[in-house]
Amino acid sequence: MSQYQDDANDPGPEMEMPAQELEEAALPETLPLLPVRDVVVFPYMILPLFVARDSSVAAVESAMARDQLVFLAAQVDQNVEHPAPDDLYTIGAVGMIMRQLRLPDGRLKVLVQGITRARVTAWERTKPFIEVGIEPLDEPEEPEEGGSPPPELPLEVEAMMRSVREASEKILSLRGLLSGDVVAILNSVEGPGRLADLVASNLRLKIAEAQDILEETDPVARLKKVHDHLGKELEVSTMQARIQSEAKEEMTKSQREYYLREQLRAIRRELGDAEDRHQELMDLREALEKKSLSDEVRKEALKQLGRLESMQPEAAEATIVRTWLDWVLELPWQESSKDRIDIKKAQRILDQDHFDLKKVKERILEYLAVRKLNPKMKGPILCFLGPPGVGKTSLGRSIAKAMGRKFVRISLGGVHDEAEIRGHRRTYIGALPGRIIQGLKTAGANNPVFMIDEVDKVGEDYRGDPTSALLEVLDPEQNFSFSDHYLNLPFDLSKVMFIATANQEDTIPEALLDRMEVIELSGYTDEDKVIIARRHLLPRQIKEHGLKPTQVRISDAAIFEVIRGYTREAGLRSLERELAGICRKLARRVAEGKPGPFAVSAQGVTKYLGVVKFLPEEEKGEGEIGVATGLAWTAFGGEVLRVEVSLTEGKANLTITGSLGEIMKESVQAALTYARSRAKEFGLKRGFYEDLDLHLHVPSGAIPKDGPSAGITICTAIVSALTGVPVREEVAMTGEVTLTGKVLPIGGLKEKSLAALRAGIKTILVPEKNQKEVSEIPAKVRRALKIVFVSHMDQVLELALTGPPRLPPKPRKAAGKSKAAPKTKPGTKKPDPAAKKTPAKKPTPEKKRG
Numbered sequence: 067m068s069q070y071q072d073d074a075n076d077p078g079p080e081m082e083m084p085a086q087e088l089e090e091a092a093l094p095e096t097l098p099l100l101p102v103r104d105v106v107v108f109p110y111m112i113l114p115l116f117v118a119r120d121s122s123v124a125a126v127e128s129a130m131a132r133d134q135l136v137f138l139a140a141q142v143d144q145n146v147e148h149p150a151p152d153d154l155y156t157i158g159a160v161g162m163i164m165r166q167l168r169l170p171d172g173r174l175k176v177l178v179q180g181i182t183r184a185r186v187t188a189w190e191r192t193k194p195f196i197e198v199g200i201e202p203l204d205e206p207e208e209p210e211e212g213g214s215p216p217p218e219l220p221l222e223v224e225a226m227m228r229s230v231r232e233a234s235e236k237i238l239s240l241r242g243l244l245s246g247d248v249v250a251i252l253n254s255v256e257g258p259g260r261l262a263d264l265v266a267s268n269l270r271l272k273i274a275e276a277q278d279i280l281e282e283t284d285p286v287a288r289l290k291k292v293h294d295h296l297g298k299e300l301e302v303s304t305m306q307a308r309i310q311s312e313a314k315e316e317m318t319k320s321q322r323e324y325y326l327r328e329q330l331r332a333i334r335r336e337l338g339d340a341e342d343r344h345q346e347l348m349d350l351r352e353a354l355e356k357k358s359l360s361d362e363v364r365k366e367a368l369k370q371l372g373r374l375e376s377m378q379p380e381a382a383e384a385t386i387v388r389t390w391l392d393w394v395l396e397l398p399w400q401e402s403s404k405d406r407i408d409i410k411k412a413q414r415i416l417d418q419d420h421f422d423l424k425k426v427k428e429r430i431l432e433y434l435a436v437r438k439l440n441p442k443m444k445g446p447i448l449c450f451l452g453p454p455g456v457g458k459t460s461l462g463r464s465i466a467k468a469m470g471r472k473f474v475r476i477s478l479g480g481v482h483d484e485a486e487i488r489g490h491r492r493t494y495i496g497a498l499p500g501r502i503i504q505g506l507k508t509a510g511a512n513n514p515v516f517m518i519d520e521v522d523k524v525g526e527d528y529r530g531d532p533t534s535a536l537l538e539v540l541d542p543e544q545n546f547s548f549s550d551h552y553l554n555l556p557f558d559l560s561k562v563m564f565i566a567t568a569n570q571e572d573t574i575p576e577a578l579l580d581r582m583e584v585i586e587l588s589g590y591t592d593e594d595k596v597i598i599a600r601r602h603l604l605p606r607q608i609k610e611h612g613l614k615p616t617q618v619r620i621s622d623a624a625i626f627e628v629i630r631g632y633t634r635e636a637g638l639r640s641l642e643r644e645l646a647g648i649c650r651k652l653a654r655r656v657a658e659g660k661p662g663p664f665a666v667s668a669q670g671v672t673k674y675l676g677v678v679k680f681l682p683e684e685e686k687g688e689g690e691i692g693v694a695t696g697l698a699w700t701a702f703g704g705e706v707l708r709v710e711v712s713l714t715e716g717k718a719n720l721t722i723t724g725s726l727g728e729i730m731k732e733s734v735q736a737a738l739t740y741a742r743s744r745a746k747e748f749g750l751k752r753g754f755y756e757d758l759d760l761h762l763h764v765p766s767g768a769i770p771k772d773g774p775s776a777g778i779t780i781c782t783a784i785v786s787a788l789t790g791v792p793v794r795e796e797v798a799m800t801g802e803v804t805l806t807g808k809v810l811p812i813g814g815l816k817e818k819s820l821a822a823l824r825a826g827i828k829t830i831l832v833p834e835k836n837q838k839e840v841s842e843i844p845a846k847v848r849r850a851l852k853i854v855f856v857s858h859m860d861q862v863l864e865l866a867l868t869g870p871p872r873l874p875p876k877p878r879k880a881a882g883k884s885k886a887a888p889k890t891k892p893g894t895k896k897p898d899p900a901a902k903k904t905p906a907k908k909p910t911p912e913k914k915r916g
Contacts, residue, residue, distance in 0.1 A: 093160060093182070097137040098125035099196040100161075103144040106276035107159040108263040109180045117174040121148070125195035126163065126174055134163045137184065137200055140273055151196070156186040157281045160200065183280065203283050205259060223258055223286055226293055233296040234265055240303040259285030262292045269295055309333060328380070347375050350391060358400040363555050367394050386492055393499060393553065396507055402561060403511040406470030407438040419464040420457055421598045426450070426585050430465055433563075444542045449521070449566040449579075452587030453700075453817070455637020458567040459519060461587075465565070466515035474505040479520035484530025487539065489552035499552040502539055502559070513561035521578070522568035533575050540564055540581045570700075588816040589636025589704065591823065591846055592629050599625050603642045611649040617662035618652055620645075627668040631678035634824065636704065636817060648674045689795040689868055692787030696779030697800040697822055697830065698771065699814030704821030706798065708765050709779050711787040716759025724764030727772025733803065734762055737781035740807050740859060741788060748789050748871050760784070775812035777803035778831070781859055782866045789871040797866050798822050799831035807859035811835035819843050823850055831856050831865060 100122055102115065117123055129136040139158035146153045165177040188199035219227075231252045238248060255261045266279045266288075275295065282288040309332040354367050370387050377384040406412075412434055416427045429448070437443055450458040459475065466473035478486075490497035498504070505516060524532045538544045539559060547556035566582055568574055590598065600622065608618050625645075633640040651674045652664050666674065696707040722734055738760070745754060762780065764771055778801040786793050800818055802810040811833045812818075822830050832840075834857040840848065856862050863871050 093184070093200070093202060094133065094135065096190055096197055096199050097135055097160065098128045099137045099139055099154070099186075099198045100125050100129075101141050101149050101154055101196070102138055103141050104273070106140045106271075106273060106280050107138040107161060107178070107180045108267040108280060109159055109182050110260065110263060111159075111180040111267045112164075112177065114175060114177050117176060118172075119148070121193075121195045123172075123174055125197075126166065126176055128195060128197075129163055130166060135181075136161055136163060136178070137186070137198055138178065138180070139186070140277055142273075144273070151189050151192070154196075155277055157203070157277070158184065158186075159280070160184045160202070183283065205283050206285060219258070223289070226286075226289055227258055227261055230261060230265055230289065230293050230296060233293070233300050234268075237296070237300055237303050240307050257285060258289040262289040265296065266292050269299060271295060305336065309336065330380075343379055347371070350374075350395075353395055354391075357395055359394075360399065363394065363399060366555060367391065386497075390492060390552075393503075393507070394555075397503065397553075397557070398506060398510055398512045399557070401511055402513045403471050405437060405441075405513075406468075407434055409434055409438070412468035415468040416464055419467070420461055421601065422590070422594055423457070423461065423587065426461060426587065429583075429585060430468070434469065444560045447540045447542065447564045447566070447582045449568060449574075449582035449584045450587055451568050451571055451584050453589055453636035454569060455635060455639035456587045456589060457638075458587060459517065462515060462517040462565045462567075465563075469515065469563075471563070472509040472511050472514040473517070474509045474514045475517040475519060476501045476505055477519040478532065479523040480525065481532050482525045482527045482529060484532050484535045485551065487532050487535035489550040491551050492554075497552055499550045500535075502548070503550045503553065503557065506557075506562075512558065513563070515563045515565065518564065518566045520568070521566040522570055522573045533578050536578055537581065540566070540578065586816075588842075589820045590638065591820060591844055592626060593846055594844075595629050595638060595641055596622050596625050598638060599629075599641060599645060603638060603645055607642065607646050607649045611646070611653045613649060613653055613656065617656060617664060618649065618666075619663055620648065620666040621668065623668040624666045624671050627671045628675065630824075631671070631680055632675055634680050636820065644675055689792035691790055691792050692783055694779045694783040694786065694793045694866065695795070695798040695827065696776045697798050697818035698773070698776065699817050704814065704817035704819070706821055706825040706827070707771070707776060707779065709776065709783040710763045710765070711783040712761045712763075713787050714759045714761065715757065718756050719759040721759065721761040722763075723761070724767045725770045726764060727770060729774055730772050730776060733774050733777040734780055736805055737777060737784055737803055739805050740781055740803060741784050743805070744807070748785065750788060754788070760787070774802040774810075775800050775814075777801060778809055778856075778859060778862050782862060785863055785871050786867060789867075791867045791869045791871055793866055794829075794868055796828045797831065798825075798827045798829070799862060799866060801831070801833040801856070801862075803859055809833045809856050809858060809862065815839045816843050819847050819851060819853070823847055828852060829854060829865075831862055833857070 100115075100117070105113070107113070117126055125136060137158055138161045139154045139156070141149050142153055142155060159180040160182050161178040161180050163176050163178055167175040169175060183203040183205065184200040185203055186198045187201050190197040190199055234252060235249060251264070252261075255264055262279065262285065266276060269276075269292070271279075279288055279291050279295075282291060309329060350371055351368075354364065354371065357364075359367065370391060374384060374387045374391070377387070409431055413427065413431055416430065420427075433446055450461065452458060462475065463473050485500065487500045487502060489500035489503060499507075502516075506512060506514070509516075518536075521533075521536070524536075526532070538548055542560060545559035545562075548559045549556055571579065571584065604618075604620060604625075605615065608615055628644050628648075629641060632644045635641070648666060648671075652662070655664065656662060672678065692711040692713075694709050696709055698705045698707040720734070720738065722731055726734075741748070742755060745752065762783070764776075778799050781803050782793060782799065785791075800812050800815075802812060804810065815832065815836050816839070819830065829852040831854050834855040837855050840853060843853075854865060856865070
């Protein structure tokens, strides 16, 4: 037996006949009315009700105090919380409360049985519960179960009753609810009216339909209405069974999920939902016709749309084709943003956003000028090469801003899969286009400024080489028909302005490098950093830390102290971090209630940033024997490189430490060979090296080092160690050395010059063939440094050593410091080098030369 309630929904009733029929003769004239929401109660129907409304509880309590009889009327609108007389049907059923149970939450659970039909004749009262006057509806008498034999029924009525029984059995059978007890109950009912009430109480009828059957007093007419509803219900149940049967026929053991989709498809087809899919396909076709596409793209898109129309919606490939069509519709095949060709305004924007960088700005303005004269010009492929923190990425944003274009950035650092560039084939699950096509979709235009960051850090493995895929992207002669593996259609990239960034050039493949115009961005001088910090870095940090410009006063001398004492870089990132550290300290003081303003002087920097991290070079001591200062280029800018050489007694062994690469080790061999070839000029005896072990070390051993430009530095350190002549501390050098002592040109001269200036070095020795590159060094740096050009190792030794390299090495003493070696006249016999020891670190320097 199922449950109904007057306040909430419950499952439907089950077929059940009362144990015995109640007498209907002694019905009172007035009864409490119990409104029910979602069910129409028929005579002889037994069902439980949950009673929660206060008026309904009062009605039940009143009925229990009298004769346990109550009038059950259905609500016209079940959403009405407190029904009035107009919200209730006037015809209902008189019911007897057979049991009552009070629940802990105050609700009542009652078991009622319908007795007879009745009509409301008067509304006696509505507070605290509804009480109505009733009169039973006259119905023809029908035989009771187990009573006298029924009168013979007309054949038409008998046939209708049999049809109702059979239809009920079929419906229950389709639902899987048919049992012997149910069949016995159906066969035991002999009157048409009783049978109609029994079947109607178990049909899934709407309230209005069930009420219409309840109000019918003619048993035969009532049975006919039930018969009509049974026909509809049987048709629905048969259709449901057929849908399930069709779905089961197409299902295999490994396709249970597919069976559910087929069942849903069959239901949608019966409900007419297939029209929605048809409308969706029509919208796709209309969108493709309106989209500005090339003939080739439109032809392929319509072809795929035709395939989609012939597929089942639940097919796996249908989802793939639909996603592909969405990508085709969302890509900017021919949508371009309008260029803002105003040269002077573009120059103002570039100057506002970045300090210096004249070469890069000139190249951009030249491109804009040509673009203004020739709008059909292909976009350039630029590569900004420089150390981190010099503004490569932010410069790309400024270029897009100056041109009025969209800006897209992707980073290829650590990318190993070619599909990241070209996309995946559609056959793969979860396939997507590559980053190039995704970036263009994000931009919404086919001519954005497209920045490809960290192009020098792309790797390769078994999945392919992404740099090879970039060859087509960054080639103006090919990228007009770039083909992504996912789209498999040509996309025109010729209008895109590609800008690549890299920290070092040697890791970029030659074929890729050949397709790009490389523009080098060197590090900034200390004076430039002060200006940039004042204009850009400091205002940004003040804003980000919630401070006001009037609360922070940092002098230029303080910024210069931060640059010299706390940073050692070509870019600006460490400087900005240190300025952020000062702002954090000031923000805390403001938060503690001190309004400021706060002045930061050069002497007060240590108060905010602690002990100085980098000591000035002049505080590191005087020149040393066997220690030379070189200049190196790294991906992070120029660096100062120390080369140390020490001699010990041994058997002509050479030890090299400091994580040196193969090229640098070859430079050591070349420098040593040069020194041995000039032994006579240096005052060394024949075979001096046979009783010596030479150890060459480059500090910062955890950092790999390579390249030929330290050749003259290595050679100077070796000659200094062999002859005992110290190397001038204020001199740094760079250049490749040959076996004959020639000095060959090197790269990265600007970065190395900046590094020397940061380290406090006064003089640098540069290959003579690099003289043409000096013009690229900022004028402030050229004025601060003494740049000496050399073409041979003899010149280097004359300028770098404190005296002529004709002195024998000094013997190593057991303890204490050794004195400076006295000068010897030319031709004087030299002592045995095997017995010589390395002198102490601070010998009395010889007279400086050159």
